[in-house]
Amino acid sequence: MLTTLAVENYRSLRDLVLPLSRLTLVTGANGSGKSSLYRSLRLLADASRNGAVAALAREGGLPSTLWAGPETIGRAVREGRTRVQGTVRSKPVGLRLGFSGDEFGYALDLGLPVPDLRTSFGLDPEFKRESVWTGPVLKQAKLLADRAGPSVRTREQTGAWSEDVDPIRHTDSMLSEFADPRRAPELLLVRERIRSWRFYDQFRTDSGAPARTPRIGTRTPVLGHDGADLAAALQTIRETGNDAALDEAIDHAFPGSSLDVANVDGRFGIRFRQHGLLRPLDAAELSDGTLRYLLWVAALLTPRPPELLVLNEPETSLHPDLLPALAELIAKAAESTQLIVVSHAQPLVRALEAAGDELGLDVGTLALVKEFGQTILSGQGTLDRPSWYWPKR
Incomplete structure (x- = not known):
């Protein structure tokens, strides 16, 4: 089961780290970032099939999907003493997506390519970093496979890194190119688990x-x-x-x-x-x-x-009288698969909470809100965020 989902710089999701439950309910007003969260999960699934670049192209390219606000929002802006203004960027531009559970974690970092006049595909995003590790939190000692730019290295059964550093195209994911049952069985397992996700x-x-x-x-x-x-x-x-x-x-x-x-x-x-x-x-x-x-x-x-089933606004076109029956269906399905339900219908959310409690499920409700243009989790303080570390470029 996934326990943490992390997104950085994807549309309004500037810096979001969410705890996941057996049945996770994502709610919020229109424009709060629910659809962006759903699409970020789909983008993660696309990466396992080497489809992340094409998926971003359908959304207008990487520059169109990146966070459009400043890198940091200062105290003066938060207190209303000044307007939001651009700042000098101190970090590389990148879209980061990742998840972790008790067994494995995975993270990717997509960035803009180095300008090259020799190609017409100069806007294709590149994989700058990609990592797979054991356990819920990224640590160097827990890495199983690591990719930096065009090079991939995998850990052998002895625990040592393989002496072979394999080349890979900047626009390819190591999940699709290096999931070998002999050299990197864990990488293959992570890939197949992501590919089993259903939307x-x-x-x-x-x-x-x-x-x-x-x-x-x-x-x-x-x-x-x-x-x-x-x-x-x-x-x-x-x-x-x-x-x-x-x-x-x-x-x-x-x-x-x-x-x-x-x-x-x-x-x-x-x-x-x-x-x-x-x-x-x-x-x-x-x-x-x-x-x-x-x-x-x-x-x-x-x-x-599937390992993970994601439903986006399942209440659409349904009469309110049908929502309790739908909630019972969803809750029973969560007994055999992890579920994420994105909905702005509070009657459905309440019915799901009640159905989940009746079945003894671990149900988590995540209310998304907008603050200065960015999506945040309502009520989440700094100490409430799950532990999460991104692989560095």
């Missing part, structure tokens, strides 16, 4: 949504991000022995209702029976809220739970 962000439920159309069904233990394989995912849940949980989730949200999956020449489609209706409804006839709830059922009852 769901506002399923489509409009009239043309992929989930509304019958499709060829195959065994689907993991619901796709667009929800197109919804019917197949629900049938997979039934056939893997979790049909009782599926029926309970439907009945809790829609008392007296039931759900079946029709198979017509290999094409799977939903048949939703509601109390009082003479015939079942297919996916094209369902309301946006009903369809979205079924998508969350398929995502949360997955027969193949």
